[in-house]
Amino acid sequence: MPSHRPVSRKILLTGVVTIISAAWLYGCEQNTAINGFETYHQRLAKVLDTDPLAPSLTDPLAFPATRSLLIPVEEIRVDLLDAYELRKCGLFHLIAERNSILGKVQDKTRQLRYELLLLNGLQHCLDTLPQDNDLLPMLTRYSSQKRAQLPLHTWNMLTTGEEWRQQFTAYPHPFPLGTFYGFDEALAAFTFVQSILSQNNINKNELALESSKLAAKQADTLLTHQKQIHPYHYVAQLEYSLQFATEWLDTSTRLLEQNESRILCGPNRNQQKAEYLQNVFYKFFVADIQPYLAELDSQYRQIQPVLATLLTKPGAPETGANTVLARYRQYYVDGELHAAFRAATLNHVKFWQRTFKRCNMKIGAQ
Structure with missing residues (x-):
């Protein structure tokens, strides 16, 4: 039976040429x-x-260079023995994942996502561990420190994270008449990030339970917004x-x-x-x-x-x-x-x- 592979290649090549030609013609059209x-x-x-x-x-x-905008954030470590005790409230796995090789090379959006999940997990531990647990003072202090750092992580994401920084980097192309690419996506994304900071400022001493629940939802929604703004400037x-x-x-x-x-x-x-x-x-x-x-x-x-x-x-x-x-x-x-x-x-x-x-x-x- 004769092979149909050459025909498939021809069809595929034709399709690719058509796409490239269309893109070239579109690119040559004046704004x-x-x-x-x-x-x-x-x-x-x-x-x-x-x-x-x-x-x-x-x-x-020009938008400032990344190196001039990045704010160093102090690494706050939890003793491994104490972290192991956090299995009782489900926080150990999250911290271990962050300390893994892959966790240490996360992009800025995923770093902020981790911070939100961590705050959520800390609050869950504070709510569920026995009141006489020796970890509670350390967790309370850790939660307060992490809340104070959240604006720094947010700033670093916005100004040095690729998809977010792209929104501010010079792009000398006016919108075509009647077409405004990315408005809905950008407004939704930036408003969402603003809500994270607003929620974080509700109570600077302790994380309210409702805020904790919201943080868990925000963590994954943040990645969705990152994906939605990616095609635009x-x-x-x-x-x-x-x-x-x-x-x-x-x-x-x-x-x-x-x-x-x-x-x-x-x-x-x-x-x-x-x-x-x-x-x-x-x-x-x-x-x-x-x-x-x-x-x-x-x-x-x-x-x-x-x-x-x-x-x-x-x-x-x-x-x-x-x-x-x-x-x-x-x-x-x-x-x-x-x-x-x-x-x-x-x-x-x-x-x-x-x-x-x-x-x-x-x-x-x-």
Whole structure:
């Protein structure tokens, strides 16, 4: 019986070539946001009979290097003989697993997962061991120390863990018009991490039972969020999209203002240029760009408070030693860029408002 292997290889090869070709073609397509802002600007320049202006597109700010962000966390060890006694409340296996070869090379998310499970296990031991057990003072002290370290482990995961750090690392590609990859996943993930810290702060002296139960669920949910954000660079892409839009809006507003005298309006005057500009405004700005700007603004407003909490380094206030992080926070997280974005949007819209008023054109009419 003849073999069908060559046919299978041919089909497989054809499929691979098709996938590669599709990916190449997709990669060559111009980003619709880039095309949208460029086309809008060029049409304005054409109607005004002038040359387009080149926007001063700047590179995104760098997120600090991993080594400058990692916070050393003191290793708190439990005596093995005491740890063996923890079999009675189910904690020994978890500690032994963490001390194994594989346990010592866990990524930052799994390290935080371990801390959450450990806090859960400690509380279970404190609740179930006899009140006269000699381990209780040590477990109480250990639990308090581990709770104090949780913000440090969380910080290290967010700023040095691959999938989380990727969200902040410069990514100079604006979102396409109408498409905002990773928003739901990022907002859910960062809000979840924020809830871990909030829960940890409910009582700084002892871990409440309900908090302990929540920690066990959080541990595995954390891995789910890590997996869900992995394909995206959401925060960095949002930041660059705001910056990109701001620079293009400022450029287009400057073009309009520099040529405002060319827009003739008034009784017994030919307002054809003003009417053509009005058409460009509605066709390109109102139809495509304005909804894009509104969505960028909305998404930033939703995720900014969460990021402001999470990107506050635990411990002492920031000093001049980490100026890169301080500048990153000021520009992206604390609102400097967003304020510039809103000002650019407002200035652009105000130009059209006064022009339509001067030319006696009703807003909304085309």
